[in-house]
Amino acid sequence: MNSLSRFADPVFCIARLIIGLMYACHGGQKILGFPPGGHGMPPGAMGAIGAWIELAGGFMIALGLLTRLGAFFAAGEMAVAYFTVHAKGGFFPIVNHGELAVAFCWFFLFVFFYGPGRWSLDALLFKRASSGPAMA
Amino acid sequence: MQALNRFSDPVFGILRLIAGLMFACWGAKLVLGMFGGTATPLKPMLVVAGWIEIVGGLMIAIGLLTRLAAFFCSGTMAVAYFLVHAPHSFFPIINKGELAVFYCWLFLFVVFHGSGRWSVDALIRRKAKSQV
Numbered sequence: 001m002n003s004l005s006r007f008a009d010p011v012f013c014i015a016r017l018i019i020g021l022m023y024a025c026h027g028g029q030k031i032l033g034f035p036p037g038g039h040g041m042p043p044g045a046m047g048a049i050g051a052w053i054e055l056a057g058g059f060m061i062a063l064g065l066l067t068r069l070g071a072f073f074a075a076g077e078m079a080v081a082y083f084t085v086h087a088k089g090g091f092f093p094i095v096n097h098g099e100l101a102v103a104f105c106w107f108f109l110f111v112f113f114y115g116p117g118r119w120s121l122d123a124l125l126f127k128r129a130s131s132g133p134a135m136a
Numbered sequence: 137m138q139a140l141n142r143f144s145d146p147v148f149g150i151l152r153l154i155a156g157l158m159f160a161c162w163g164a165k166l167v168l169g170m171f172g173g174t175a176t177p178l179k180p181m182l183v184v185a186g187w188i189e190i191v192g193g194l195m196i197a198i199g200l201l202t203r204l205a206a207f208f209c210s211g212t213m214a215v216a217y218f219l220v221h222a223p224h225s226f227f228p229i230i231n232k233g234e235l236a237v238f239y240c241w242l243f244l245f246v247v248f249h250g251s252g253r254w255s256v257d258a259l260i261r262r263k264a265k266s267q268v
Contacts, residue, residue: 004250011247019238019242026229036230068140107155107238113144
């Protein structure tokens with residue numbers, strides 16, 4: 001199946017781009033009011049920090065800029081969101097509406113360990129520092 | 137950062153397990169009426185989608201014929217997104233299709249990445265290799 005594995009890296013980068021942008025939309029709704037239809041900024045410092053992690057971290061992951069750093073914060077924030085907001089509502093994520101938080105959390109944790117891949121700003125900027133496919 | 141990359145395979149295994157199980161829950165809700173579903177008589181297409189979610193989700197979770205299962209699941213989610221969610225809005229966050237997009241792309245990545253070392257596929261491969 002090596003003929004399929006050859007394309008793992010481009011597909012990973014498209015998945016990173018799309019999932020990162022979807023994640024940034026959550027922060028965008030809270031901070032910028034875009035895309036429309038959000039509830040605005042949540043109260044308290046924790047809500048504000050979370051919103052900025054979503055907006056900035058989402059774009060960092062999408063573009064592949066300091067990917068591991070962004071993914072680390074994003075995964076941590078989703079873990080906090082799941083346990084403070086959703087976990088009370090039931091054991092199963094499908095019941096407590098925390099499925100998206102779980103999905104983001106584990107995907108970003110995987111990004112943290114896997115790295116940005118070859119199609120990323122990290123790979124462009126830090127090309128000379130290391131020649132391997134996974135950097136920064 | 138090679139120190140982090142050493143753990144990417146186990147984390148990928150856990151991600152596959154959790155995403156696969158959550159995905160199977162949707163099929164169980166649709167077809168079996170678990171998790172607050174109603175299991176009313178469904179259109180044939182929804183029954184097919186529900187069973188793909190249950191069987192495919194579990195196969196991805198344990199890593200059995202992972203690429204094949206992920207291919208079907210990813211396709212199912214693409215159809216679900218464009219049939220159900222896309223007509224409502226351009227943005228997934230507004231048309232409530234975020235999970236469908238997420239599963240679609242994650243499983244497409246699984247098709248190309250393969251099952252990894254922590255999977256039934258890897259066990260079978262290892263056994264086959266030792267017998268030859």
